[in-house]
Structures are given as structure tokens and as C-alpha cells.
Amino acid sequence: MRALIQRVSEASVTVDGQIIGKIGTGVLILVCAMQGDEAAQADQLAAKISKLRIFKDDAGKMNRSLLDIGGAALVVSQFTLAADTSRGNRPGFSAAAAPAQGEALYEHFAQSLRDLGVPVDTGRFGADMAVSLVNDGPVTIWMEL
Template structure:
């Protein structure tokens, strides 16, 4: 399971002209699900995402996680994170989870974030989404479990 996280001052997802999720300060989480991923990996990745210290403390050091900083998360499914880009000029997607399994684990990840009492917004699984963000820093990290 893969999460590309970006520290944002604001972010939103629009589908068919309607905003489906929006946050102010927090993390935009682009989530990729690979074959073999399961609930245990989703929980481990959730803990890593929510616990990752990417927000500045009073001394300007990245010592705070999203909850400590009073932020929210916007979780967007992104199957292209599981792409194999090692050969050729076209990505391969054979390592990605089947769509039904990817959707199930995406929804599970979102529910696990909500269970930690953090404001969690989402896109729509498998929709053509327009993601807008103001990356704060920029700060971007690739997390994988």
C-alpha cells in the first residue's frame, strides 16, 4: 500500500463540477493499493500517515503530526501510484490490486482515519477527479508499507 502525502494549506477534489471533499490545513493523501495489500497494511499505513511529523512546531521544526497541528486529511484513490515504470515509455499496472479490492481497502483506510477522530474528506473511487491543492512548503513524502 502506498501513500503520497502532501502538506497543504488547502486542497479539494471536484467530480463533474461538484466538490466532493475539501480541507484547509492538513494532508492530501494520494492512496495506491497493490496486490497483496490487506487491512493490516491499511492500518499500518494509516498510523504512519497520521503520525508522520511534517508540521512545524513553535521552533519551526517538523515535529508535529497532522492531528497535533489541528489539520485534516483529504484521501484520494490513485491507482497510478502502483504503476511499474521501469521499462519502456508506458506504465504497467499489473502490480495494482483488482478494482473491487482496491475500492474495499480505500474505503477501509478512510474509515480507519475517521476512527482516529480526524476530519477526513474524500474523492470518489474510480471517478475522473480534479484535485486542487496548495502544497505548503512544498512538503511531499512517499510512504509505503
């Protein structure tokens, strides 16, 4: 699985003019299931992100995790993270998981975060979404398992 994690002071996702997910301090996670991914990768990714020390401690160092600060996660599916740009000018997305598998792993990932104690809001798989965020730092991290 691939994920782009952004530390945020707030983030929201809107579908058809309605806000369907919104968080304050925490992380916006754009996530993509790749061909061959299984629930184990989703669980590992959720555990890693929940413990990733990207929030400032009292000394101003990035030394606290999402769990440490009681932050939330906004999880948004984004198959375009599977983009292959190695040839031509049009990205290919054939490495992304098939839609049914991608949706199942996206939902599993979000639930894994919840099971770890992280409050989670989500986007809507396959929908045309507008994502708003205030990137804190900015801190943006790419992860792939």
C-alpha cells in the same frame, strides 16, 4: 499500500464540476492498494500518517503531527501510484490491487484515519477527478507499507 502525502494549506477534489471533498490545513493523501494488501496495511498506513511529524512547531521545526495540529486529510484513490516504468514508455499497472479490493482498502484506509480522530474528506473511487491543492512548504512524502 502506497501513498503520496502532501502537506497542504488547502485542498479539494472535484467530480463532474462539483466539489465533493475539501479541507483546510492538513494533508492530501493519494493512496493506492497493491496486490496482496490487506486491511492491516491500511491500518498501519493510517496510523503512521496520523503521527507523521511534518508540521512546524513554535520553533519552526517539523515536529508536530496531523493529530497534534487538529488537521484534516483529503484521501484520493490513485491506482497510477502502482506504475511500473521499468520497460518501454507506457507504464504498467498490473501490480495494483483489483478494483473491488482496491476500493475496499481505500474506504478502509479513510475510515481508519477517521477512527484515529482525523477529519477526512475523500474523492470518489474510479472517478475522473480534478484535484486542487496549495502545497505547504512544499512538503511531499512517499510511503509504502
